Amino acid sequence: MMTRGFDTMLSATIERSSRALAAAVLAALGVILSGCGSDPDTKTTDAPLAECTGGVLEADLEADALTGPGVDPETGKLRPPPEGSSYTVSATYGVRRQGDAVMERHLQIFGAIQAQLASQPGLLAIQLGYSPSCGSGRTLAVWASTDAMYDFVMSPAHLAGIDAADELLEPTYVVTHWETAETDGITLPDSVRRIQAFGDPAR
Template sequence: MPFRTRNRSIGVSQGQFAAALLSLLGTIVSGCSSDFDAQTPDDPTSVCASGALEADLEAGPATGPGVDPETGEILPPPAGSVYTVSSTYGVRRAGDAVAERHGQMFEAIEAQLASQPGLVALQLAFSPSCGAGRTLAVWASTEQMYDFVLSPPHAAAMNVVDELVEPGYGVTHWEASTTDEMTFAEGARRLAANVAATR
């Protein structure tokens, strides 16, 4: 059964949406660093890794005020400005306890995102072969992105992310002036660079 956000179906099942949203919970502020990889970096040679875009990645539609309602495409920032784009990758840990814990946070995170100032667009994706979720979020500014990161529902999730998500999850963010830079492929490329930099 498709999961419905407050706006429209995102085209993936509730479980797949949960996996993608759980990867968003990996958006952790780590000191002054803008990017974070799990304590155990993933294997860059694996087909199921943060820096390797899955061949069977199923992306739901982009939603948000910065999405063209006719085409479903994310709109570019106004001329002369940039958006902040964040991308995450994660695989939910197995088990009923994890699913129950996630359920406790799921609705609060979704409600926060639905009314979060500065969120331009959000797109979720899921890889059936890897069981991995990815997110792509476009923000009006880096400051507004961090307002979400530090919001109570997200802060609560940050405290338990290692209990919910397998090692190898990752998050990155960057500034983009064109829509070509606002893709899952660009997120995977940047996550791969993060992993390479830690080796």
């Protein structure tokens, strides 16, 4: 498992990849906001940023269903991996910084990322969540393999967003990934538990 801010011994290459994957939070946030028609700079409460962390599931989290080619359309459940293999699951959490300039920059960078996610090879399923009170976005993605995940992370469209993560996200953003063959446990609450178990960097 790899989580931003939890291991000071991570190599520069791994840290760079972590920041790249973290930027996907902004893509998810853009999708959610455009879908619900919310004002991106308006929160429903004045919840302090310190109370909005990756390791605590937001009470008002609004989440789409897990969707993608790996989901059985009849049952709505993720198909199990081939026998003897496992999936790689990635989870991100982030709060977009406020301001029109940030939103404009977000739209410039992550439109291409959103389009790429729609047809990314190896991406089996994705779930997006948004908390109006915290202004936070979460992603949960299921990949055929770790290599498939990094193919997306290091792709040209996504590389364009690597260096913008710190500019566009509050410093509490979190990235983690793990491998599992147990599809029933691939949920947003489980991703929150994993972030919490390894120490939320906002705490």
